Amino acid sequence: MQLIKNLKWRYATKKYDNSKKVSEKHIDIIKEAIRLSPSSYGLQPYKIKNIKNAKLREDLKPLSWGQNQITDASHLFLFCNSIEVTDKDVDDFIKLKSSINKIPVEKLSSYGDFIKTKLSKKSEIEMFHWTAKQTYIALSNAINACAELEIDCTPIEGFEPEEYNFKLELNKEGLNACVLLAVGYRHNEDTAQQATKVRKGLNKIFEEI
Template sequence: MNIIDSLKWRYAVKKFDSEKQLSEAQINTLKEAFNLTATSYGLQPLKLVVIKNKEVQKELMSLSWNQAQILDASHVLVICIPKNYTSLEVENYFNLVQKIRNTPSETLKPFKDFLTADIEKKTQDELTLWNKNQAYIALGNLMTVCAVERIDACPMEGFIPEKYDEILNLTAQNLQSVLVLPVGFRADDCYMKDLTKVRKDLTETVVEIL
């Protein structure tokens, strides 16, 4: 199927088949897709927590307004950002650039200095908002890849981040949860499964300047 057919196929699954599990290859595809997601300046201020543990999923469900998808999904993906973000991330990034591309320091220095100064002048609240925006890019990318790979998903903001951080020991890793994406396979009796997708006409959502 082409990409449009795949996007028409996908929907936010309301009921997963709890007996069906993603293969290791499918999970690895999602991990790679996450790692390849575009981020501002390529800094990748994101981490992905991959959960396949029914006891943990049950505990998280109670912190997600009891949405059953958390428990019934094959895996639960949690997109996280740093709790405290500093210009050290720029230093680490350019060290990686040099390692991979063997780019001379003097070539990288102007851009490195610019990014360092830009981050150091921002407040932590501004940096958190900036990094959250990157998390939404990653979520969109993961959802598209899921559609292409015929993996069902249900993007969620409806959870208690502070409690997730506690259960998953994220604070100790300087992380905070931002978005949740249960993934798996739709149940045969999911009431949304066969409903026609509702979208505005293209003329209402696209502005063309010719």
Template sequence: MVKKSIEHLKWRYAVKKFDSEKMLSKDKIEGLKHAFNLTATSYGLQPIKMVVVQNKDLQKKMVSCSFGQRQVENASHVLVICIENNIDKAFIDQYFSLVKSVRGTSDSLLKPFKEALVESFSKKEMDEIRTWCTNQAYLAMGNLLSYCALEEIDSCPMEGFLPEEYDKLLGLQEKGLTSVLVLPVGYRAKNDPFSKMEKVRKNVEESIIEIF
């Protein structure tokens, strides 16, 4: 099983050209949505959301906001990973209400942790909270890339885009969100030359330090 999983990870690469005629099935998209939702996040707070775009007119408009990268237009779907703009007491309270609902944990056990988190975040500067949220978005991106590899869904992780333009185009400001990462997904085109190239990585011995 380990060998098979590694082969899937070797198969993955950052697609430069998608087959615009091939679309991901509804089941594949549902899997991606669940994989995103199951991503580990600090404190379990999930200060991130994912926008799933499947609209060719909209995707075409996204190209100019992506420094001309046509992957966003030709991909089956475009996943936009966003962060919450406001992590306040109400947001934290909502999380602990969910914990109580799902696990049936008593208020006496939850209260100390909840109060500690509320106090901690109230002392943080906005930039510090934004950085923390963005770190959670990168965790989600990594999780999605691994899931895509295992499900043989092609993808191209992107930081090269204009968040402010994406936010306007997708109406994210009104939702209290800011886009931070983009992941076009679909199927590689047969004539994408990068699909035949060897993966360039250091030897495992160079990137791993073992301590016994």
């Protein structure tokens, strides 16, 4: 199966060849894989920032445990989860669904109310974790899209989210810095590419009950 081959091919790239840039055509495909990602109720409670400013990437490096991928990869995506999902967000989603699926808004209003009721029961911290979980599904699809395109990438949690939030004023947008994805082409001196994958055996992660 191609997906399994891709998963064996990919690895968390440690050293990028900073002379190689990913084409915008390929970036668009990665973005589309993110856009098509499933999310709970379909709310997509996240935003992805494509950090293009080289100086900003330099400034973010010390906030990211000094990791070289922050500056050396061709592209750097910051996946931000929404701090909260408001009734207005649900209304906007219902309107979008109404126009795309050609269903009158009135017919969807009880579904919208159901979502609002369910979300209102979440505490602030539950909401925060819930939107972050949705964000990781999008991240995962981006990683798989990269692998299919034979583009290298690194998911990165090794950074200070609070410092990112402050520097990029993310809280003003109702966002939190959740996880990064560096995207580019491996350096031929990156020794990590030769490492055998370390994974638990199937019997350690699956159980029949």
